[in-house]
Amino acid sequence: MATSGALAPATRPAPAERRRRGLAGVTGAFWLFVGPFLLGLVIFVYVPIIWSVVLSFSRAQNTVTPGDWVGIQNYIDLLTPGPFLDSLVTFTIFAAFIVPLTFALSLGLALLLNQVTILRAFFRSVFFLPTACSYVVASLVWKLSIFNGVRFGLANKVIGIFGIENIPWLATTDPPWYWLVIVTVRLWLQIGFYMILFLAGLQRISPELYEAAAVDGARNAWQTFRYITFPQLRATSVAVLLLLLINAYQAFDEFFNLLGNSSFARPPLVYLYYTAQGNQDYGHGTAGAVILALLIMIVTLAQGRIFGFGRAE
Amino acid sequence: MSSSVFSRRRLLAGLGLTAAAVGGSALVSACGGGSSGLSGDSGNGGGGGDKPTINQWYHQYGEAGTQQAVERYAKEYPDAVVKVQWTPGDYTSKLNSGLLSSSGPDVFESGPNIDQVRSGQVVALDDIIADVKDDYTEADLKSSTVDGKIYQIKMVDDMGVLYYRKSVLEKAGVTPPTTIDELIEASKALSSKDQKGLFIGNDAGVTPSFGGGSLLGQILWCVGSDYLTSDNKPGFTTPEVKQSFAKMRELFESKSILLGAPTDWWDPSSFTQGLAAMQWCGLWAMPGIQKAIGDDFGVVAWPAFSSSVGKPSTFAGGWGAMVSAKAKDVEAAKAFVKWLWIDNAAAQEDFNLSYGFHIPPRRSLAAKAEKLQSGPAADALKIFNDYAVAGNPAWTPKMNNAYADAATAIVRKGGDIDSNLAEAEKAVNTELDRLFG
Numbered sequence: 001m002a003t004s005g006a007l008a009p010a011t012r013p014a015p016a017e018r019r020r021r022g023l024a025g026v027t028g029a030f031w032l033f034v035g036p037f038l039l040g041l042v043i044f045v046y047v048p049i050i051w052s053v054v055l056s057f058s059r060a061q062n063t064v065t066p067g068d069w070v071g072i073q074n075y076i077d078l079l080t081p082g083p084f085l086d087s088l089v090t091f092t093i094f095a096a097f098i099v100p101l102t103f104a105l106s107l108g109l110a111l112l113l114n115q116v117t118i119l120r121a122f123f124r125s126v127f128f129l130p131t132a133c134s135y136v137v138a139s140l141v142w143k144l145s146i147f148n149g150v151r152f153g154l155a156n157k158v159i160g161i162f163g164i165e166n167i168p169w170l171a172t173t174d175p176p177w178y179w180l181v182i183v184t185v186r187l188w189l190q191i192g193f194y195m196i197l198f199l200a201g202l203q204r205i206s207p208e209l210y211e212a213a214a215v216d217g218a219r220n221a222w223q224t225f226r227y228i229t230f231p232q233l234r235a236t237s238v239a240v241l242l243l244l245l246i247n248a249y250q251a252f253d254e255f256f257n258l259l260g261n262s263s264f265a266r267p268p269l270v271y272l273y274y275t276a277q278g279n280q281d282y283g284h285g286t287a288g289a290v291i292l293a294l295l296i297m298i299v300t301l302a303q304g305r306i307f308g309f310g311r312a313e
Numbered sequence: 314m315s316s317s318v319f320s321r322r323r324l325l326a327g328l329g330l331t332a333a334a335v336g337g338s339a340l341v342s343a344c345g346g347g348s349s350g351l352s353g354d355s356g357n358g359g360g361g362g363d364k365p366t367i368n369q370w371y372h373q374y375g376e377a378g379t380q381q382a383v384e385r386y387a388k389e390y391p392d393a394v395v396k397v398q399w400t401p402g403d404y405t406s407k408l409n410s411g412l413l414s415s416s417g418p419d420v421f422e423s424g425p426n427i428d429q430v431r432s433g434q435v436v437a438l439d440d441i442i443a444d445v446k447d448d449y450t451e452a453d454l455k456s457s458t459v460d461g462k463i464y465q466i467k468m469v470d471d472m473g474v475l476y477y478r479k480s481v482l483e484k485a486g487v488t489p490p491t492t493i494d495e496l497i498e499a500s501k502a503l504s505s506k507d508q509k510g511l512f513i514g515n516d517a518g519v520t521p522s523f524g525g526g527s528l529l530g531q532i533l534w535c536v537g538s539d540y541l542t543s544d545n546k547p548g549f550t551t552p553e554v555k556q557s558f559a560k561m562r563e564l565f566e567s568k569s570i571l572l573g574a575p576t577d578w579w580d581p582s583s584f585t586q587g588l589a590a591m592q593w594c595g596l597w598a599m600p601g602i603q604k605a606i607g608d609d610f611g612v613v614a615w616p617a618f619s620s621s622v623g624k625p626s627t628f629a630g631g632w633g634a635m636v637s638a639k640a641k642d643v644e645a646a647k648a649f650v651k652w653l654w655i656d657n658a659a660a661q662e663d664f665n666l667s668y669g670f671h672i673p674p675r676r677s678l679a680a681k682a683e684k685l686q687s688g689p690a691a692d693a694l695k696i697f698n699d700y701a702v703a704g705n706p707a708w709t710p711k712m713n714n715a716y717a718d719a720a721t722a723i724v725r726k727g728g729d730i731d732s733n734l735a736e737a738e739k740a741v742n743t744e745l746d747r748l749f750g
Contacts, residue, residue, distance in 0.1 A: 061747075062432035064413050082736075083718060149515070149573015150588055151507055165506075168572030171515055173726050260522025263718035264726045274522075277406040279711040280428060 056287035062280045074287035083263065084288055087271040094267060095248040097183050102244055103237075106191045110198035111225075124199070128192035135189060135253030142185045143170065143258050170258055178258070178265060185254050190247070194240050201236030205229065238307040242300060249296050268292050365645040366394045370411070370418035372404035372632075375580070376597070376668035386653055386660045393645050412637060419640035420650055422632045425457060425464035425706045427748060436636050436643055437462040441651040448675050452629040452703035459706045465633025466654045467674035469665050472596050472627045472697045473527065474612035474689075476581070481508075481590040489613045491625075493535060493560045496616050500569040503590040509571035512589035514578035517565050519720040526717055527578045527593055530702060531615040532557050534626035540708045540716065545749055547738045549716060555734070557618055561724045581605070595630075596693050597669035612689045614696045629701035631671065672697060707748065715740035 051064075056074055058066040078084040113123055130138070146154045149168030156166045169177045209228050218224050230237075252269040259265050261274050268288065276285025371383055380399045387395035398418070400407055411417030412434045429435050439462055446454070449467065457465045477489050485503055490496035500510030518528030533539055536553035548554075564570060571589040576582045584592035585605035593615065602610055614625035634654045640646040653660060658678055665671040666684050672694065673679045685694045719737035722728035 062413075062428045062434060144575050147573070148575055150571070150575070153573070168515075171517065171572035171725070260516070260520055260525060261714065261717070262516070262520050262522075262725075263721045274714060277409060279709070279714060280409055281711060 052286040056290050058283050060282040064282050074283045078288055087266050087268045090265055091267045098248055099244045106194035107198050109195045114202045127195055130188050131193040138185050138189055139254045139257035147181045201233045205232045242303055364393050365642045367419045367646055367649050368396050370398045370421040373401040379668045419646040423635050425459050427459050427707050430459040433638050435464050436638050439463050441647050448677055453674055456704040465635045466650055467633045468654050469631045469671035470674050471630040472701055474693050475593050476584055476610050476612055477591045479609050490616050492616050492619045497564050501567050504569035509589045510569040512571040512583045512592040517724055519724045521717045524579050530628050531626055534702050536618045536623040541705055547741045550734050550738050555730050558723050558730050565724050599670045612692050614700050625700050627701050629703045712741045712744050
């Protein structure tokens with residue numbers, strides 16, 4: 001980047017002296033604008049990443065200074081059957097719920113909204129608004145007012161009308177009602193965002209395609225959706241899937257706030273948080289973070305391969 | 314949430330309160346984020362003239378007036394400028410990060426952990442306590458000592474008691490339980506449509522986050538066992554402990570315990586608002602309970618397992634003042650701790666008894682404390698003196714998490730007792746090997 005920025009003025013025909021000054025000026029401006037960000041990026045992102053990787057080969061109890069080298073022992077500990085692998089199972093269950101559900105619901109909403117002719121901006125905003133809410137706040141609302149376990153919780157009030165006894169939603173493991181709380185809070189928070197992505201995708205589809213399809217005898221809404229809309233949304237769909245999956249991997253806030261350190265539903269990040277911050281075991285904590293980062297990378301690359309994400313259409 | 318009292322020493326092993334540190338931003342977070350543990354801001358710098366500056370950290374006590382009280386003590390100290398940092402939310406994480414960095418506290422409240430000591434994060438305080446060591450209970454000295462040295466000056470002693478609503482028990486013809494079977498029976502008998510029999514926490518007392526896991530110790534103590542034996546071997550795999558776990562499972566499955574309450578076991582609201590007829594809660598909540606329901610309550614210890622096995626129990630918790638090895642002036646920090654938590658009887662009495670109830674760790678002070686001489690408070694003090702079990706600094710957070718994972722799986726998920734405890738034992742043995750092996 002530095003070279004292309006610097007070279008541009010150099011190709012302009014100009015007196016040698018001016019050219020030199022101009023070059024210096026542009027280079028200076030370049031660093032002035034890019035420098036602070038680059039510095040921030042290096043200090044707050046790259047150095048910690050590299051530090052984490054180094055630390056993950058070290059026994060680091062109550063310290064973040066590497067030195068007590070243990071090779072790949074931390075990785076071996078995590079990858080033998082135990083709580084970390086259990087947490088990956090939890091993640092898989094969670095992803096199996098949340099990814100298809102969010103995908104289907106946000107696509108459905110986008111399709112409906114695309115048909116609406118009145119108050120479009122209003123509906124769009126209404127569904128998008130929850131995205132602006134923090135996970136922590138939403139989790140607390142879900143935990144304390146909607147799904148609390150006593151008689152004045154909203155959900156219990158509603159089922160009380162039908163004479164059903166109070167259910168402690170978050171504490172019941174059989175049936176696992178806590179999944180209902182976890183999944184609904186995330187759905188509420190993120191559907192609007194993906195709906196907007198789908199809406200943008202829908203509006204990019206040329207109306208001529210639909211006209212042509214109608215001429216060719218596409219009879220009903222299902223046929224147009226199946227053969228026109230959905231294939232045309234491929235790029236958007238792949239992007240949405242990818243983001244959903246990465247987000248599911250990074251699930252933390254709602255699990256942390258709703259269930260704390262519960263071994264029966266603890267996604268990888270929550271486990272690593274308690275390992276590093278609770279146990280002060282930064283060696284295993286960073287090793288787990290590296291494993292997770294690698295997993296996300298592999299899944300992303302594989303998905304890109306399979307669906308052709310980022311390839312020119 | 315802000316009215317929570319958060320006072321048990323072992324809570325430190327778990328995690329703090331609402332912990333809003335990690336905001337979720339859908340897209341942005343998708344592509345970034347290493348995991349460094351380095352944060353920890355602090356009110357550093359500045360100072361008054363030639364006096365040293367001491368940064369002192371507290372977690373948030375829930376009772377009104379506590380923050381003003383500690384700020385007042387700090388101001389009264391003549392030999393240094395003391396800056397108090399009062400920390401709502403996740404105090405443990407913040408403290409841990411602070412101790413790793415150079416901008417952490419000089420003096421802080423916590424409880425000693427063997428890893429903190431072994432990695433040189435805290436300094437020994439034997440010299441400032443030497444003259445008055447006899448004035449502390451054995452339990453307090455035990456939980457303050459690592460490898461033969463003392464690392465904390467106890468500020469408040471905390472304990473749990475089983476509060477019961479006299480009128481409700483009378484009406485149901487139930488007497489306060491003295492064995493676990495009686496407890497389960499009482500809980501069932503007291504349970505109705507709108508009121509549950511017993512509240513032991515939204516986690517059923519076995520998951521140590523947000524101050525949960527209130528019964529992890531009592532499950533062991535009620536059969537006369539402990540986390541670690543006196544020669545530091547796992548103590549939670551005996552046949553009696555397994556029976557005790559089976560009973561906890563039975564209690565959970567009886568559907569008579571309150572779950573999903575708006576506040577947790579360390580807050581008395583569920584008890585005072587009639588959501589549960591009995592509640593395991595801290596002594597700290599007693600003034601609030603008295604204010605809300607007058608004298609319609611009594612207290613007992615956590616019951617013994619049966620009339621022939623085990624004995625009643627409670628935890629000896631609380632907070633202690635510790636000095637960071639990275640303090641800018643270690644001697645000044647120690648002098649301040651000595652002035653406030655050893656010499657300053659007036660401040661200790663004020664802090665222990667004017668807000669919530671705690672037991673002043675100095676025995677001479679506790680014996681004089683008028684508020685602990687009569688009624689349920691006196692009963693509690695007797696329970697503390699007879700049955701309180703001291704924490705063991707060698708029981709690390711990692712051991713506690715492994716053990717609590719097993720307890721959570723057994724009690725809340727109906728998991729197999731033997732295999733889950735065996736798994737925890739393996740993890741604990743690995744830790745013990747690392748520490749003592």
